[in-house]
Amino acid sequence: MLLLCFGACAQTESSRAEFALGTVCSVTLFDQSRDRVYRDIFSRIHEIENLMSVNIPASDVSRINAAAGIEPVQVHDDVYKVIERAVYFARLSGGAFDPSVGPLVSLWGIGTDTPRLPSQKEIDEILPLINWQDVELDPHTRSVFLRRTGMALDLGGIAKGYAADEAAAIVKNSNVKRAIIDLGGNIVICGEKKDKSPWRAGIQNPGYNRGDIMGIVNITAEHSRAQTVVTSGVYERFFEENGGRFHHIFSPFQGYPADNGLLSVTVISHNSMDADALSTAVFVLGYEKGMALIEAFPGAEAVFVFEDKTVRTTNGVKFALTDNMFRLVQE
Numbered sequence: 001m002l003l004l005c006f007g008a009c010a011q012t013e014s015s016r017a018e019f020a021l022g023t024v025c026s027v028t029l030f031d032q033s034r035d036r037v038y039r040d041i042f043s044r045i046h047e048i049e050n051l052m053s054v055n056i057p058a059s060d061v062s063r064i065n066a067a068a069g070i071e072p073v074q075v076h077d078d079v080y081k082v083i084e085r086a087v088y089f090a091r092l093s094g095g096a097f098d099p100s101v102g103p104l105v106s107l108w109g110i111g112t113d114t115p116r117l118p119s120q121k122e123i124d125e126i127l128p129l130i131n132w133q134d135v136e137l138d139p140h141t142r143s144v145f146l147r148r149t150g151m152a153l154d155l156g157g158i159a160k161g162y163a164a165d166e167a168a169a170i171v172k173n174s175n176v177k178r179a180i181i182d183l184g185g186n187i188v189i190c191g192e193k194k195d196k197s198p199w200r201a202g203i204q205n206p207g208y209n210r211g212d213i214m215g216i217v218n219i220t221a222e223h224s225r226a227q228t229v230v231t232s233g234v235y236e237r238f239f240e241e242n243g244g245r246f247h248h249i250f251s252p253f254q255g256y257p258a259d260n261g262l263l264s265v266t267v268i269s270h271n272s273m274d275a276d277a278l279s280t281a282v283f284v285l286g287y288e289k290g291m292a293l294i295e296a297f298p299g300a301e302a303v304f305v306f307e308d309k310t311v312r313t314t315n316g317v318k319f320a321l322t323d324n325m326f327r328l329v330q331e
């Protein structure tokens with residue numbers, strides 16, 4: 001989760017927040033508080049949730065999951081687009097990002113009232129179901145087929161980003177000059193600040209206590225080209241059992257929460273869906289492979305925070321530490 005320092009713009013903002021996508025979604029439109037723009041943005045977010053939530057039985061994603069191993073399901077264009085992009089990032093990350101993690105998400109139940117540490121046997125039984133290569137897309141019929149019974153999609157690692165992009169598109173097509181869209185930590189910044197200074201996005205201290213920031217990234221956005229800041233971190237959702245802490249970003253290879261010395265990965269880019277998938281992918285890949293993925297991805301930058309309290313960034317990030325418990329390492 002990221003916090004923003006509004007600085008000079010604070011006087012003319014108006015904000016609205018609603019609960020959607022399993023989190024608090026807040027939108028701040030500066031200078032103009034247009035009811036219609038707020039309404040359009042939130043109805044678009046709810047529309048996307050209704051299509052893509054695994055917790056809504058009539059959603060397209062739930063229908064795909066219910067038909068796993070049985071038949072392809074025709075879906076809305078939004079759903080097709082997000083699944084197609086999710087599969088693209090699955091291929092790009094060698095399966096570290098995998099939209100078919102649904103059975104793992106259900107088995108662990110992290111974020112529900114009844115999370116639990118599954119047995120190795122239970123994990124071994126479902127691992128063969130986690131395979132993006134068994135997600136079949138048919139561009140002619142716009143249908144999606146999960147080849148094996150028991151498979152399930154979960155778009156929790158990418159769909160908030162899509163919703164944030166769609167909200168930003170509504171801002172771009174309105175007469176609102178600047179806006180901040182924050183969908184549970186998926187932040188999109190539209191437009192320049194009034195005084196033309198950069199926006200300042202705070203990166204949360206990824207200790208398990210919510211609220212504090214440990215550094216600030218300067219962001220320059222334009223009205224025609226929004227910027228997004230997306231973090232995947234261990235602190236978002238986790239539970240504790242047997243003295244261990246278990247978070248919600250899984251290695252699809254091991255079936256356990258990814259454990260490679262990282263506490264959080266923040267991706268800065270133009271497209272929030274891509275940044276969302278990348279932050280999750282890079283978190284699973286770990287620093288070296290993750291850094292290589294980001295460097296090969298046009299327009300993406302990243303900040304990596306490690307368990308040993310070191311911080312590393314790509315070359316293009318304007319990052320400053322604010323908490324001296326951390327140490328910035330330049331390589």
Ligand code: FAD
Binds near residue numbers: 023097098
């Ligand atoms: P990210 O790092 O972006 O993503 C982590 C999430 O991605 C995990 O929670 C899991 O869902 C998935 N994931 C885990 N490992 C991988 C992997 N290796 N590859 C790909 N994906 C992976 N939460 C609720 O509590 N109740 C709800 O009703 C609810 N509805 C939602 C509906 C939609 C459409 C969406 C997009 C999210 C919803 N959520 C809901 C939240 C969701 O369950 C995730 O917790 C949230 O999206 C995680 O976002 P993040 O930014 O913390 O982490």
Ligand code: MG
Binds near residue numbers: 158
């Ligand atoms: Mg993500």
